[in-house]
Amino acid sequence: MLSLALERDAHDGLFPIHITLETEARIVALSGPSGAGKTSILKMIAGLLPPDRGHLSVSGSVLFDSDKGINLPAWKRRIGFVFQDSRLFPHLSVKNNLAYGRFMNGLPRDAAHEAHVIAMLDIQDLLARDTGALSGGEQQRVAIGRALLAKPRLLLLDEPMSSLDDKRKAEIKPYLLRLAAEGVPMIYVSHDADEIAELAGEVVSVDHGRAR
Amino acid sequence: MMEWLSLSPQEWQAVGISVKVAFWGTLASLPIGIALAFLLSRKRFPGRALLDALVHLPLVLPPVVTGYILLMVMGRKGVVGEFLATHFGIVFSFRWTGAALAAAIMGLPLMVRAIRLSFDAVHRRHEEAAATLGASPVMVFLTVSLPLAWPGIMAGAILCFAKALGEFGATITFVSAIPGETETISAAIYAALQTPDGETNVMRLALVSIAISFAALLAAQAMTRKNRSRQGGL
Incomplete structure (x- = not known):
């Protein structure tokens, strides 16, 4: 269950942003033109961009509530974020990028889950490589794996498949659906109408920072 | 023919003191330099411009003035120096440690x-x-910011070392030039210049000084190049 009402006034060069969402849908898609404020909404949910007021709770856990003075920092929210640009750490190998979230959250090693994610994303051969030596699509697959292995309670995906080919998209989509069915809710930003229709249980249109 | 190039024991001593003073001065100022650089790069706070100016002050102040301030503050009768000497037995004035302190302060602006x-x-x-991914601000700093900035940190340390190696004004004002204790290469060159027929000694020490400084600058440039290529990686 995802419940949020977040508002941010116009400042720091950004237009005002407003989103209200109460949903049981496992995958919510945010759609809208470029520059509509979709990424800013994801950042507010992740705790990377402070809202001025509102509330946010995921599966009963309150992460932000301006009335009660609750505002968990990003690192305590357990909200995974797959960015449009992969943002892999250039000083760490692929393997260490993947292990980063588990290490930071003090999670025990789950070899089965790890093997499952690695196989699904087909990144086994990339593990020992430097991130700089990967193609855009490879980087994005590792970034998805990195977010998943941190075992987030909510996964935010900002056009995660824009740099993947159709074959890889087709492979990853069922996994995202399965992951959602297993209980990891997702908010998914995409321009691709087919992708949205295939994945999302609910679609929210965003325009000029207002979601409806 | 090349005999004039070999250093006398006292000159070796001055080279050794210079390297020791520059090394410890750089090492001691590194954590402070990293903290100040991070603060000035990432944080917005009241008094930021003042702190920035204060860090850079030794760069524009006559070194003798910096040495005099050090003498007033850290000397045996200085505000902090007297306290440190009485309670902890730590003395800076007329000791090589004082030279390291002067070198650290003079090198800090370049490092930062x-x-x-x-x-x-x-x-x-x-x-x-x-x-x-769950990293606290401290862990973000330790596992992301610091490693990515590492070549720049090394370049800063090398620049500080080079500056410390050539420090003269603040050092001689604060700790004088006591052979075997605080006489650095620069002080030895100055002393040799005052001595009749000291030109050969001056030239030898000057060559050593140029060699060490040149090597340090080349190392700093190599580090900066590495930093640029790393930052451009992703």
């Missing part, structure tokens, strides 16, 4: 500038990604 540029170049987006 280089490290700050390096922190400026570390993409915030990597730090944001680390936070969404």
